[in-house]
Amino acid sequence: MWKTVLRRVLIMIPQLILLSIIVFMLAKMMPGDPFTGLINPNSSPKEIARLKQAYGLNDPVPVQYVRWIKNLLHGDLGQSYIQHVPVASLIADRAQNTFWLSLLSTIFLYGIAIPMGISAGKHEGEWQDRAISVFNYVTYAIPGFVFYLLGLWLFGFTLGWFPISGTVAANASGFWGVFFSRLQHMILPAILYAIIATTGTVQYLRTGIIDNKVEDYVKTARSKGVPEKVVFNKHILRNSFLPIAAFMGNTITGLLGGSLIIETVFSFPGMGKLFLDSISQRDYTTLTALIMIFGTLTLLGNLLSDIIMSLVDPRIRVK
Amino acid sequence: MALFTVGKKKQDDRAQIPPSALKITFREIFKSKAATIAFCTIVVILLLTFGGSLFLDSSKVTEMHILESYAGWGQNGHLLGTDDGGRDILNLLIMGGRNSIMIGLLVTLFCELVGLIVGLVAGYYGGTTDSIIMRIVDFVQILPQMPILIVLVTVLPNYNAMTLVLLISMFGWTGEARYYRSFILSQRERDYVLASKTSGSSNTKIMFQEILPNIASMIIIDVVLSVSGNIGIETGLSFIGYGLPTKIPSLGTLIGFANDPVNIIDRPWLWLPATVLLLVICLSINYVGQALQKAGDARQR
Numbered sequence: 001m002w003k004t005v006l007r008r009v010l011i012m013i014p015q016l017i018l019l020s021i022i023v024f025m026l027a028k029m030m031p032g033d034p035f036t037g038l039i040n041p042n043s044s045p046k047e048i049a050r051l052k053q054a055y056g057l058n059d060p061v062p063v064q065y066v067r068w069i070k071n072l073l074h075g076d077l078g079q080s081y082i083q084h085v086p087v088a089s090l091i092a093d094r095a096q097n098t099f100w101l102s103l104l105s106t107i108f109l110y111g112i113a114i115p116m117g118i119s120a121g122k123h124e125g126e127w128q129d130r131a132i133s134v135f136n137y138v139t140y141a142i143p144g145f146v147f148y149l150l151g152l153w154l155f156g157f158t159l160g161w162f163p164i165s166g167t168v169a170a171n172a173s174g175f176w177g178v179f180f181s182r183l184q185h186m187i188l189p190a191i192l193y194a195i196i197a198t199t200g201t202v203q204y205l206r207t208g209i210i211d212n213k214v215e216d217y218v219k220t221a222r223s224k225g226v227p228e229k230v231v232f233n234k235h236i237l238r239n240s241f242l243p244i245a246a247f248m249g250n251t252i253t254g255l256l257g258g259s260l261i262i263e264t265v266f267s268f269p270g271m272g273k274l275f276l277d278s279i280s281q282r283d284y285t286t287l288t289a290l291i292m293i294f295g296t297l298t299l300l301g302n303l304l305s306d307i308i309m310s311l312v313d314p315r316i317r318v319k
Numbered sequence: 320m321a322l323f324t325v326g327k328k329k330q331d332d333r334a335q336i337p338p339s340a341l342k343i344t345f346r347e348i349f350k351s352k353a354a355t356i357a358f359c360t361i362v363v364i365l366l367l368t369f370g371g372s373l374f375l376d377s378s379k380v381t382e383m384h385i386l387e388s389y390a391g392w393g394q395n396g397h398l399l400g401t402d403d404g405g406r407d408i409l410n411l412l413i414m415g416g417r418n419s420i421m422i423g424l425l426v427t428l429f430c431e432l433v434g435l436i437v438g439l440v441a442g443y444y445g446g447t448t449d450s451i452i453m454r455i456v457d458f459v460q461i462l463p464q465m466p467i468l469i470v471l472v473t474v475l476p477n478y479n480a481m482t483l484v485l486l487i488s489m490f491g492w493t494g495e496a497r498y499y500r501s502f503i504l505s506q507r508e509r510d511y512v513l514a515s516k517t518s519g520s521s522n523t524k525i526m527f528q529e530i531l532p533n534i535a536s537m538i539i540i541d542v543v544l545s546v547s548g549n550i551g552i553e554t555g556l557s558f559i560g561y562g563l564p565t566k567i568p569s570l571g572t573l574i575g576f577a578n579d580p581v582n583i584i585d586r587p588w589l590w591l592p593a594t595v596l597l598l599v600i601c602l603s604i605n606y607v608g609q610a611l612q613k614a615g616d617a618r619q620r
Contacts, residue, residue: 015458026467029474141605143551145558146594149577157584164580260465264559264578275466276559279473287470294463302461 004310008303019295020072024065027288072292078285080278087289091271095293097167098263098270101193102255104186108194109201109251114244116198117205121240122232124210132202140199144258148265151192162188165267189266197255201244208240246309253301256294340535347614354610357603364600368416380410381566392588400588402576412592415568420600422484422563423550427542429488430549434495435538439526441496442503453500456493464490469561480567487552491545498541499534506530540615543608547601554597570597 052058059067071078077087120132139147156164162184163169169181212218213236221231259272267273271290278286348354383404391400399408441452471486472478506512507530515525556562557571558578565572573593577583582590 015461018458019462022462022467026470026474030470031474137605137609138602141547141601142598143547143555143601145555146574146597146601149574149590149594153577153583157580258465260469261555261559276469279469279561287466291463291466291470294466295461298461298463 001310005307008306012299012303015299016296019299020069020292021065023288023292023295024068026291027284028061030282030284030287077289080283080286083283083286087286090286091274091289091293094269094271094274097268098256098259098272100182101186101190101259101262101268101270102252104183104190105193105197105255106252108191109197109255112194113198113201114205117202117244118209118237120202120206121209121213124206129206132206136199136202139196142196144193144196145261145265147196148189148192148262151188152265155188167269185268189262189268193255193262197251200247201251204243204247205240208243209236212236212239242309242312245312246305248308249301249304249306251301252304253297256297256301340532340539343536344539344611347611348607350614351610354607357606357610360599360603361607364416364596364603365420368413368420371413372417375410375414377414377567380414381406381568389586391586399592400586402573402589408573408588408592411568411573412570412596415570415573415593416596416600418480418563418567419550419554419557419570419597422480422487422553422569423546425484426487426491426549426553427545429484430491430495430545431538431542433488433492435499435531437492437496438499439503439530442500443507443522443526443530445504445507449500452496456496459490459493462490465556468556469559472556472561478564480563483553483556483563487549487556491549491552495541495545499537502534502537503530506533536611536615540608540611543604543611547604547608550597550600550604 057064075088077091079085080087080090083090116132116135120129123129152164155161167182167185168178169185218231218235221235222228226235256271259270260275261272262268263270263272264276271293275287275290277283278290348358383406384401385404388401388403394400397407397409399412401407402411437452437456441449468486468490472483475482475486511529512525515529520529553562554569554571554574557569558575560575562571563569570593574590574597576586576589577594
């Protein structure tokens, strides 16, 4: 077990290094100096040259890369020269919002997908299965942003059931007041976000149940006289959950990383929105840090998936 | 001898890739009424957008007429009104529809091509070649696609529609490579491959002339199912303002008008037609794709 985890973590290291090289190269491609916003327009070329020297921008690229990595490892993401605050604090603020939105989406995602998958698998070919396959087809086919937009238009603007933007109402007060206001702001985006993401989970669960139903071990259990309910819950269901458990890490980081569009549609101040704001303001230090975070999250999601998989399925553990 | 003729006949059925695999595809589509309707819808949309664009001059369509800005439905002879620059929405819709579909198709073409070759090579040779290729595929898949695309879109010089196609394809091929590789892995131990190897055929010949025809119908299904996803990526990027350059109309740009709360309520003509068109495109392409996939699964069983 621990060998598998260790091996997986070791695989992650070269991936992280490659990722950081790509992010660094992207940062070098971006026009302007990282302190463009810092100097005032009257700065003489001499002053700029001095700053460049001071910030080590005249050093060879590999030296700059190593310095950047060193700072990164110390948790120093740099300074946002547009907002004049450390990037880490800027991101921490927004990351919180994205985290809660993703958490709520994850709850909705599994809350919707698991009952649907079970029902479809249990009643293969019956009306439940057919209705769910229509649902699956629609959520798979529609591009996410169109779905979010129509949801916002219908439930936010036309029916007025949910707030249309932001994270919290201005007049909310007290712990519970703020809590409920935040929740109210997140429900619609979280549900829409979750629904679009259900397809894979529903599909895997359904196929898993259908395939496992006819396996020999299920027949054995039945012929032993195990009650049908136990056969389903203990044997069929447990095995059908394997692929879902395996993809859980990916699904969750997918939600975290895919926040760009949902946050744009709902003007939700999370990391995705911060990314788009930074790119329109040319705030390169923030951008670089954000891409690095998005990439690392995906890596961690993969790691988590593999670890969960080896936990629940001893067959794939490395000997 | 009998064994060989059976093997040969089986191949003959699928050997001529373009005609027979395509023929099977059409037969499967027209078997189901709903799939036929979906297919006809796609044809009508293609005719309207690609045909309609022939009668439009792209520089005229994107020309500004400030005095006519924000005309509503049917005002001043604009059936679907005009946008902030007084451009006719119907014209933008036709050209945008064509551009978005075209980009979706091109991205799919590139991704399939690269994915197929990479998948074939990795799956056929196996061993070290396979592990090296798959490590690369793994790595590309963990890259944060959207953020990197957006940064590249903003920093690349001479950015145009073709650049966008290449950028999206750069990330898109990995899914295809994985998909084809896993299938090739199961094919390479089959008798027809082994027989061909024993009789001295070159690896390239086996891969492209013998294995490839066997997966022709798989490729068609995957192409159909990928197109709408790729249209979704382009329109999504254009929607947030980092897709096609502003001079080139896209359905995503039109839908992007809805990012302004004033437009979403008071000027639905700006974004609603494009949204509906995109929905219809994606739903019908996917319906056809799923019908084909079901037929394909049934045939394999």
